[in-house]
Amino acid sequence: MDIYTIQIAKRSKLPMDIEFIDATRKSGDLRLAPTWNMVMGVKDHIAAHCNPEIGVSIADFRRQYRDIIQQSIMDDRPFWEALVQKEKIAIACYCSLETNKIKFCHRLLLKEYLLHLCHLKQIPSTDCGEIT
Numbered sequence: 001m002d003i004y005t006i007q008i009a010k011r012s013k014l015p016m017d018i019e020f021i022d023a024t025r026k027s028g029d030l031r032l033a034p035t036w037n038m039v040m041g042v043k044d045h046i047a048a049h050c051n052p053e054i055g056v057s058i059a060d061f062r063r064q065y066r067d068i069i070q071q072s073i074m075d076d077r078p079f080w081e082a083l084v085q086k087e088k089i090a091i092a093c094y095c096s097l098e099t100n101k102i103k104f105c106h107r108l109l110l111k112e113y114l115l116h117l118c119h120l121k122q123i124p125s126t127d128c129g130e131i132t
């Protein structure tokens with residue numbers, strides 16, 4: 001599978017043959033979404049210049065999100081089996097990676113997990129980068 005990422009605001013730039021996958025807590029598929037606490041916490045943390053006292057650190061976000069994805073795979077295996085069989089997808093979130101100085105968004109983590117999952121299942125996969 002070809003895996004792209006995209007900011008939701010740029011959806012109109014998405015070629016027709018690439019399936020749009022909204023991975024947000026707000027409007028997306030909750031099987032792919034972080035919790036509200038994580039979303040708001042990491043936002044506060046980054047806004048506070050990554051002050052370890054504030055919000056949810058990026059390392060903690062990564063750990064919590066990995067746990068969510070692992071649980072999601074156990075809870076709904078058919079969904080994940082179907083997801084990795086798709087030919088072209090773009091994982092979408094609201095975050096702008098251009099204005100975000102540390103270039104952090106869970107869509108990049110989800111892409112990593114999917115590439116890993118494809119590798120485990122011996123499904124050819126390609127990291128096609130961000131659609132801009």
Ligand SMILES: [Zn+2]
Pocket residue numbers: 093094095104105106107
């Ligand atoms: Zn995001």
